[in-house]
Amino acid sequence: MLAVSNLVMRFGGLRAVDGLSFEARAGDITAVIGPNGAGKTTVFNCITGFYRPTAGAITLTHRNGEKFPLHRMPGHRIATEAKVARTFQNIRLFAGMTVLENLLVAQHNKLMAATGLGVLAMLGLGRYRSAEAAGIRKARHWLDAIGLTERADDPAGALPYGAQRRLEIARAMCIDPVLLCLDEPAAGLNPRESEELNRLLLRIRDQGCSLLLIEHDMGVVMRISDHIVVLDHGRKISDGTPAEVRADAAVIAAYLGEGEDDEVEA
Amino acid sequence: MDYAYALQQLINGVTLGMIYGLIAVGYTMVYGIIGxxxxxHGDIFMVGAFLSMIALLGLAALGITWVPLALALTLLFAAAITALYGWTVERVAYRPLRxxxxxxxxxxxxxxxxxxxxYVQVSQGARVKPIEAVIPGGIQVMNQGGFTVELSWMQIAIVATTLAILAVFTWLVKRTPLGRTMRACEQDLKMASLLGIDTDRTISLTFVIGAALAAVAGLMFLLYYGVIDFYIGFIAGIKAFTAAVLGGIGSLPGAVLGGLLIGLIEVFWSAYFSVEYKDVAAxxxxxxxxxxxxxxxxxxAEVEKV
Amino acid sequence: MTPLRDAFLSAAVALGLFGPMVGLLTVSGEHGLSLELRPIATAVIVGLVFLGRLLVLSWRGRGRVETYKTNRALAEGIAHAGKFIAPVLLVAAVALPFTGSRYYVDLGTLVLTYIMLGWGLNIVVGLAGLLDLGYVAFYAVGAYSYALLSTTYDLGFWTCLPLAGLFAGCAGVMLGFPVLRLRGDYLAIVTLAFGEIIRIVLTNWVSLTNGPNGITGIPRPTLFGLRFSMEGGEGTFAGFFGIEPATIQRVIFLYYVILVLALLTNWVSLRLRRIPLGRAWEALREDEIACRSLGINVRNTKLTAFGMGAMFGGLAGAFFATRQAFISPESFTFIESATVLAIVVLGGMGSQLGVALAAIVMVGGLETLRDVLSFLGDQMNSPLFAGIAGQLPLYRMLIFGLVLVVMMVLRPRGLISGRTPTVALGARKEIAAELVAQGRG
Incomplete structure (x- = not known):
């Protein structure tokens, strides 16, 4: 469903991503792994419209066959039309707003459409009331899913770290994505929280949303991914099922820093 | 006459630009370090201009009339006291809010x-203060169709002093330990403080140096226009900040370049279009x-960190 | 450092600062400028700094912890009392004209104008987190729109009011369109430049605006077609109700006009916060990048905030023009923008009540200060004060500037700094100021 082909992203003289191609299949959890500085987050930023790639194409295909050229769509339309949601490596919640408000902001476009240019909603008329009630119902659904219903009225910035991670995922899910991109969702989590996260991600996948994740925690990656793409120096060095990747000599070399050929390539 | 006229504007523009550049350096330094x-800062410049005037008058009253000496003493006095103003402002109004x-x-x-x-209006009065030209005369560069291009000694003095001061300042930032700590703080204030740099002291020094440069600009302004009032700081301040932003805020050569550009734009616009809209142009x-x-x-160029 | 030594050092610094500036007065004489010594004034100031520093040090030494606690308690107190203060203020505002005092009604009108401006700018700065240093530009656009429309096309206030708001809003959108992608202080300096551009154009476009001389004879508003004129008779307020015509009737009417306009601004902002648009503004203030990832059109959302704020500025401007019956570019200087911004920040960004309180304190205080100073000036007959007495009113802005600094140092987050959630499953809990962002735009 997501096809990245010949993606190049240059910052000045540095080629952060250098001719990368891979595919993520619908209904899969695809993990992008690689050593630090391999260009994983840059790929994410290209997919979600924060960077415009120097060259190459990123195409997303919905189940109904509709195609979206993500490499040239403006950022906000990638979320609203192509339905790609993401989280961030350093959590970006609306810290001064409550948990519930965070989840309602995520449904902005749908709720906004129900406000009749704002005027009717301001007067308390029109469809807005029911739309907001529906928005709150959806927020509750995700609050239950991530176990934060009790804290719905607390500011997001006051939550513990693990809860903030989960909330960010729930917030991304509130835009009803077909593809959810997670940038190191397990970073900083303790084993128990990590286990909860795994369950949450599998549950999201089973609901029909595809996942793309960057992760350093190999425990998480190997346990839940259906497909792994390994990057090093902005290029793909391996691609396959967890078992295949684990057996790949190039991956081991990249992670252990062996192999002079690496530097020759660079 | 066309070339001559343009040349005269160029001379005037560069002179004015130097003054803006000196003020802009103060903006850009402070912005670079504490954002x-x-x-x-514009008002610090105005205070510097007033102190220069007071010093000139005081020296005249003391009988020191040899112009180079009087100017040098004025420069030192104004820079020192204005620097004290800069330090106090930082200490009183900004440090508690760090x-x-x-x-x-x-x-x-x-x-x-x-x-x-x-404060200046109350202590020195609201009226404009005119002084006599300290360095009269100049050289006639060329004469074309009855239009004389004049390069006054004053302009030469202003440009020469500014360049000399900027050279000293550049040396200070590039080559001394003080400059190194300043640049370190600019890169990353928290990290610099973790590495044992006294960031409060460095920030204070930044304000002191910026104010001293503004005082030099104040003296130049006073010499060039011969008249000051308590309100000059606001407009000059906005324009100098504009210069700093134009040159790329945080960049010291950028501040001077921006100052020159603003000075030239202002002078050329006044000469060829309208004096009233010179600020609109800038x-x-x-x-x-x-x-x-x-x-x-x-x-x-900032790459957005996501 | 012992307090005494510290105080001596402060006094030495003060001597360096004030010695030349206060101690040496430049006077214009026949032979150009000369200097005059003022040793006593300098000595007094240096002495005051010495004593002041001693006092501050001893006060700090004794009650540091307690001050922190009282500060905290005060903040919570204000937040809790907010529920009662707001209705009390409202009742007081409605009842004010019944005092019958022209002075209070005029002062109230002035304060309400600033409250309205503060609430308008609060949408931009407090909710959307966009730093606008040129808000006065939209105030000016509104004022000149009304003045020109009414004097040129003979249109009435109530027809022009929405037009003035519309023009100012359009000006906001037009300025915002290219510049709103700039961030932080770049936006601040561009809006500041825009404010100055508008003022310079108003000053120099003489054929349209009559330049620095301003526009006179701007018509006053009517009450359902009834004029407030001194002749009485048919078609006037006094004539219709069969009462003696008096200026105070018009003054009071204008007061209620601005009260209604201000309350309208308040009501609209409060409602806006509770709909998706307002929530998106606040989200933008919290984290723009996250907003983009959620599919919020950042540019349009910013534009609506900018345009909405500008519109209220324009409405206030139209009111200003009709109240003064005369406007000139002098009324639209940077100091106005700075005052309104100070009201918003001091109020505690985003808090409606805080903005109102800050406007009352600052504008009311500034006016009271004017009277106190001129009263004091009149009392100082002794020759000892000869130099100061006449100048005393000039100290007003000096004190204003110092108060701004002191208030910011004491309460950097403003009077009411918490945030009330816009929606809740259970009870709404105040969000501590430390968690709320101030925006980078």
């Missing part, structure tokens, strides 16, 4: 600006530059 617009929310120091700076303006160019080059001319 705030020091709104009171690490606070971003708008509090801005409002505090605006308050300081209002305070300084009215501000419009600022807006246009920022739209197409959001980080200014010499500013570092």
């Amino acid at each position: 705030m617009i020091n709104f009171a 690490g606070s929310f971003r708008l509090a120091p801005l409002i505090s700076a605006i308050g300081m600006s209002i305070t300084l303006q009215n 501000f419009s160019i600022l807006i246009i530059v920022l739209i197409f080059m959001p980080t200014g001319i010499l500013g570092r």
Whole structure:
């Protein structure tokens, strides 16, 4: 469903991503792994419209066959039309707003459409009331899913770290994505929280949303991914099922820093 | 006459630009290190101009009339006292707000600006203060069709002094330990403090140096125009800040370049279009530059961290 | 450092600062400028700094912890009392004209104008987190729109009011369109430049605006077609109700006009916060990048905030024009922008009540100060004060500037700094100021 082909992203003289191609299949959890500085987050930023790639194409295909050229769509339309949601490596919640408000902001476009240019909603008329009630119902659904219903009225910035991670995922899910991109969702989590996260991600996948994740925690990656793409120096060095990747000599070399050929390539 | 006229404007523009550049350096230094617009900096410049005038008059009263000596002493006196003003402003109005929310120091700076303006108005009166030309005369560069291009000694003195001061300043920033700590703080204030740099002291010194440069600009302004009042700091301040932004805020050569550009734009616009709209021209160019080059001319391009 | 030594050092610094500036007065004489010594004034100031520093040090030494606690308690107190203060203020505002005092009604009108401006700018700065240093430009656009429309096309206030708001809003959108992608202080300086551009154009476009001389004879508003004129008779307020015509009737009417306009601004902002648009503004203030990832059109959302704020500025401007019956570019200087911004920040960004309180304190205080100073000036007959007495009113802005600094140092987050959630499953809990962002735009 997501096809990245010949993606190049240059910052000045540095080629952060250098001719990368891979595919993520619908209904899969695809993990992008690689050593630090391999260009994983840059790929994410290209997919979600924060960077415009120097060259190459990123195409997303919905189940109904509709195609979206993500490499040239403006950022906000990638979320609203192509339905790609993401989280961030350093959590970006609306810290001064409550948990519930965070989840309602995520449904902005749908709720906004129900406000009749704002005027009717301001007067308390029109469809807005029911739309907001529906928005709150959806927020509750995700609050239950991530176990934060009790804290719905607390500011997001006051939550513990693990809860903030989960909330960010729930917030991304509130835009009803077909593809959810997670940038190191397990970073900083303790084993128990990590286990909860795994369950949450599998549950999201089973609901029909595809996942793309960057992760350093190999425990998480190997346990839940259906497909792994390994990057090093902005290029793909391996691609396959967890078992295949684990057996790949190039991956081991990249992670252990062996192999002079690496530097020759660079 | 056309070339001659343009040449004269070029000379005037560069002179004015030097003054803006000197003020702009103060803005850009403070912005580079603590990321705030020091709104009171324009008024520090005005205070420097007043102190220069007081010093000149005082020296005359003491019988020191040899112009080079009088000017040198004035420069030192004005720079020293203005630096003290800069230090005090930082200590009183900005340091307590360090690490606070971003708008509090801005409002505090605006308050300081209002305070300084009215302080000078109250202490020295609201009327404009004219002084006689300190260095009269000049050289006639060329004469074309009855239009004489004149390069006054004053302009030469202003440009020469400014360049000399900027050279010393550049040396200070590039080659001395003080400059190194300043640049370290600019890169990363928290890290610099973790590495044992006394950041409070460095920031204070930044204000002191910026104020001293503004005092030099104040003296130059006084010499060039021969008349000052308590309100000159506001407009000059906005234009110098515009210059700093135009050149790329945080960049010292950018500040001087921006100052020169603003000076030239202002002078040429006044000469060829209308005096009334010279500031509109400067501000419009600022807006246009920022739209197409959001980080200014010499500013570092920012890659958005996501 | 012992307090005494510290105080001596402060006094030495003060001597360096004030010695030349206060101690040496430049006077214009026949032979150009000369200097005059003022040793006593300098000595007094240096002495005051010495004593002041001693006092501050001893006060700090004794009650540091307690001050922190009282500060905290005060903040919570204000937040809790907010529920009662707001209705009390409202009742007081409605009842004010019944005092019958022209002075209070005029002062109230002035304060309400600033409250309205503060609430308007609060949408931009407090909710959307966009730093606008040129808000006065939209105030000017509104004022000149009304003045020109009414004097040129003979249109009435109530027809022009929405037009003035519309023009100012359009000006906001037009300025915002290219510049709103700039961030932080770049936006601040561009808006500041825009404010100055508008003022310079108003000053120099003489054929349209009559330049620095301003526009006179701007018509006053009517009450359902009834004029407030001194002749009485048919078609006037006094004539219709069969009462003696008096200026105070018009003054009071204007007061209620601005009260209604201000309350309208308040009501609209409060409602806006509770709909998706307002929530998106606040989200933008918290984290723009996250907003983009959620599919919020950042540019349009910013534009609506900018345009909405500008519109209220324009409405206030139209009111200003009709109240003064005369406007000139002098009324639209940077100091106005700075005052309104100070009101918003001091109020505690985003808090409606805080903005109102800050406007009352600052504008009311400034006016009271004017009277106190001129009263004091009149009392100082002794020759000892000869130099100061006449100048005393000039100290007003000096004190204003110092108060701004002191208030910011004492309460950097403003009077009411918490945030009330816009929606809740259970009870709404105040959000501590430390968590709320101030925006980078």
